[in-house]
Amino acid sequence: MHDAVFEEAYHGHTIKIYHDLDPESPRQWxxxxxxxxxxxxxxxxxxxxxxxxxxxxxxxxxxxxxxxxxxxxxxxxxxxxxxxxxxxxxxxxxxxxxxxxxxxxxxxxxxxxxxxxxxxxxxxxxxxxxxxxxxxxxxxxxxxxxxxxxxxxAGRVYGYIIEHDGEEVDACWGFVGDYELDCLLEARRAVPALLPSQTRESAAAQARAHP
Structure with missing residues (x-):
């Protein structure tokens, strides 16, 4: 996998944005x-x-x-x-x-x-x-x-991968245009809601990281 162009922690998950290296031409739409x-x-x-x-x-x-x-x-x-x-x-x-x-x-x-x-x-x-x-x-x-x-x-076609504890839980590709406009927003919407126990674990981990 090539390097991500953007990465962020979001609601206990990691969102990674990549260039789509095999995009469909919009002229096929x-x-x-x-x-x-x-x-x-x-x-x-x-x-x-x-x-x-x-x-x-x-x-x-x-x-x-x-x-x-x-x-x-x-x-x-x-x-x-x-x-x-x-x-x-x-x-x-x-x-x-x-x-x-x-x-x-x-x-x-x-x-x-x-x-x-x-x-x-x-x-x-x-x-x-x-x-x-x-x-x-x-x-x-x-x-x-x-x-x-x-x-x-121009190669401005992107996809996202969502990870939780290092495991891929979702991915989607083929977002045309600046990734901040569609790809990232869609990735954030796709992040699964954490269970209460996971939320407590995430909060505890953050507390240990920042005593």
């Missing part, structure tokens, strides 16, 4: 959006068969290959049928991803799109019309999906 990327070295996002961003936008917009439209025009056409956000990758001593871009022009750039069709949005939320408010809500969901994938790419 039930996502609302589809993440389409192109990169010469990395296989990122969801699988697809589009040779280029232009081919993807033409397909999404329903525009033929013969039409003479710029990329901006293609995206404008595509946005009539889908909610689509650009996705950027930062590649320097690790990977990072977001939907707003990075300040370093040498090690970053747009790598793809995350999108969902308006038809899928209507089906997901059970509505006939995608309002401005629903569009904004959907964009927030897409951004949250990229936040989770960014944490996965």
């Amino acid at each position: 039930s996502n609302l959006g589809t993440l389409i990327c192109w990169h010469r070295r990395y296989r990122l996002g969801d699988g697809h068969q589009f040779d280029s961003p232009e081919v993807f936008l033409r397909d999404l917009a329903g525009v033929s290959d013969q039409s003479d439209l710029s990329m901006d025009q293609l995206r404008e056409r595509a946005e009539r049928k889908a909610i689509i956000l650009p996705v950027y990758l930062y590649d320097h001593s690790g990977l990072a991803m977001n939907t707003i871009g990075f300040h370093c022009p040498w090690d970053s750039g747009q790598v793809g799109y995350v999108y969902v069709t308006l038809e899928a949005v209507r089906e997901e939320f059970g509505v006939k019309r995608v309002t401005k408010a629903l569009r904004e809500k959907t964009e927030d969901i897409l951004r949250a999906e990229i936040v989770s994938y960014d944490a996965y790419l």
Whole structure:
């Protein structure tokens, strides 16, 4: 077992937080959006068969290959049928991803799109019309999906082990993001309540340790 990134005594137990070395990609979850990327070295996002961003936008917009439209025009056409956000990758001593871009022009750039069709949005939320408010809500969901994938790419996936008297009593893995937000809180909730006799023993042990 590799070293814990965090350890604490909690209610007579020991909680240890570790990096999850074999995490499941968030793109295997039930996502609302589809993440389409192109990169010469990395296989990122969801699988697809589009040779280029232009081919993807033409397909999404329903525009033929013969039409003479710029990329901006293609995206404008595509946005009539889908909610689509650009996705950027930062590649320097690790990977990072977001939907707003990075300040370093040498090690970053747009790598793809995350999108969902308006038809899928209507089906997901059970509505006939995608309002401005629903569009904004959907964009927030897409951004949250990229936040989770960014944490996965950066290795910020964790698990916990709970021990009592040196014996493992519980464990859970696959917490994506900063471990203080979910992994540690869930571990504390999972700590079994001590029996009264165990509580007295713990108090006595602490008294002996601090006379």
